[in-house]
Amino acid sequence: MAKAPRPAAPVPSEAARLAEALIFTAAAPVTEADLAARLGPGTDVPAVLAEIAHAYAARGITLTRAAGGYAFRTAPDLGPALRGTAPEPRKLSRAALETLAIVAYHQPVTRAEIEEIRGVTTSKGSLDLLLETGWVRLRGRRRTPGRPVTYGTTPAFLDQFGLDAVSDLPGLDELKGLGLIEGRLPAGFRVPQPGGGAEADEDPLDPEDRGAQE
Structure with missing residues (x-):
């Protein structure tokens, strides 16, 4: 038949x-x-x-x-079958990874605020590397004395980590489920909700600011 x-x-x-x-x-x-x-x-x-x-x-x-x-x-x-076939992504230092996480969750954030959250001085090299990868960008200037530059993530960051928007970043429960947060947390601990648009105390960068990092 x-x-x-x-x-x-x-x-x-x-x-x-x-x-x-x-x-x-x-x-x-x-x-x-x-x-x-x-x-x-x-x-x-x-x-x-x-x-x-x-x-x-x-x-x-x-x-x-x-x-x-x-x-x-x-x-x-097909991910498991393709391991080893793609070029290794650039490895970030622990300091750069911590800085990237702080920028992602606390944006818009200044260098001084990053250092306050980390509890240590942030080297210029860490921020330079993140700017070089294209995952972090200069967002604007804070309306405070000295008008420090604010940092935020880029579409390339979202693309690299498979996110559609910053609101898709894992929350506290997801981070616990992934084993990234363990043990007893301090009272009032929370994972902040990152901001995507301009903040009330943030001005856009002027063209001459594009090369500035302080």
Whole structure:
């Protein structure tokens, strides 16, 4: 008995083909607004993204939300099989990791505030390294004496750690579940909710401030 022919795969729409190419060639996650500008007026961008996500649902790469946009990433279940095939990411020192965590959870934060939270002086090298990786940026200047620079995270930080927004950072319960916080915590201990927009006491940087770090 002859086998029934396999049903043909659905032909992707032209909008989906173009959006797929735009996402694939982009150096950073592509936002819906970016896609809408390239796909033309009247295009149902969420429907196009859903079409692409469905087409890649069982593939080795999937369409993923990251840093407020969309990007192709390796399917999560293939991670163990791919260990050792990708270049090793740049290793951060303990001081740089602590500084990065403080910036992520307390942003906008000044260098003096980072040192107060860590309890030790923060070397210029740690902040320089985080700025070099592109995970930390200069946000603005605090409206206090001396007008110190404030630091915050970048879309590249969100993309690197698989987050769509800073609000997706693990909370206290999640950190406990991951074993990152153990033992008895001091009374009133909490994990702060990071801020994404400008604060009431924060001014945007002037162009000449871009090279400043103090």
